[in-house]
Amino acid sequence: MTFDQFIDIALFAFLAATAIAMLRANSLFAAAMLSGIFSLLCAGLYTVMDAVDVAFTEAAVGAGISTVLFLGTLALTSSRAKAQRTIHWPALFMVFVTGAVLIWSTLDMPLYGDPNAPIHHHVADRYIEDSAEEVGPPNIVTSVLASYRGFDTMGETTVIFTAGMAVLLLLGGPALMAPFRRKGEKGAEATSEPAKAPSKTRSGKGDT
């Protein structure tokens, strides 16, 4: 067993252990922290596979921001899961069948990390051989992300923007919607202190 294999096996074992611990955790705080650890282990696995860009994103978003958002949500709701110890047999059956089908479908997939897998020879060869001439940056991931697949990345950016706006509309509070309400309607006077600035500028725009 080589050193790389040992690291792979150790990381996967930790991943499985973290997942099981997360399932069994009753305290949601513990579950949130464990999901951060899960993301960090994933980042480690990506680094072992030389996918440092993905690892970077996973560490920043998965282990960092998501955990903070989970904790922020827990501060608003309860920090303990509802006790549920009865087993729902049809659900368990469905989970087992789905899991078995998924595992069965992996049997004719290429081996883990196989360099001859079709996915590594569709467009990847051109990216590796020609991107230095066609695009320029030494980091091929940047070339693919921002130039070859520029359209995809624009879609992703739009998705993030849309997600932000959706959260704002759902959680932004009454202050955000105040400019769109008629005067005297309920909620207009509930304008909270911190968000006064945008409502001022917007109502100013609406007057003109």
Place this chain on the structure above:
Amino acid sequence: MRHHSVLRASAKILIPPILLFALYVQFHGDFGPGGGFQAGVIFAVAFILYALVFGLEKARRVAPPAVTHSLSALGVMIYAGVGFENVLSGGNFLEYNVMAHEHHTAQHLGIFLVEMGVGITVCAVMITIFFSFAGRGR
């Protein structure tokens, strides 16, 4: 967290390097790992750390909602704007090669602008989402 002087002091020391590291990740993405997405998140983390330690009101004064909301739209507009600029210059949408005579320069400029748009949007959206969550409880 008014009385945690260790936390406050270490946050004050940590925030500038975090911002600097985010800028490094943003502008060094062509040469090493990184890019707009990661840089935006790291830049936002500095503000989130500030909000966690010094309170939401102070953080809102540093990053007012009017600014973060506009910035999150501005990033997408920069990205799409590069695409439309290329169309107006006679190329395809997001075909950077028409932006300069030498195609490496053009690609570099295009990638730079596009990544900047991504970074601005991601950073502003992350701050917005965190502030919405954190501002909900009061």
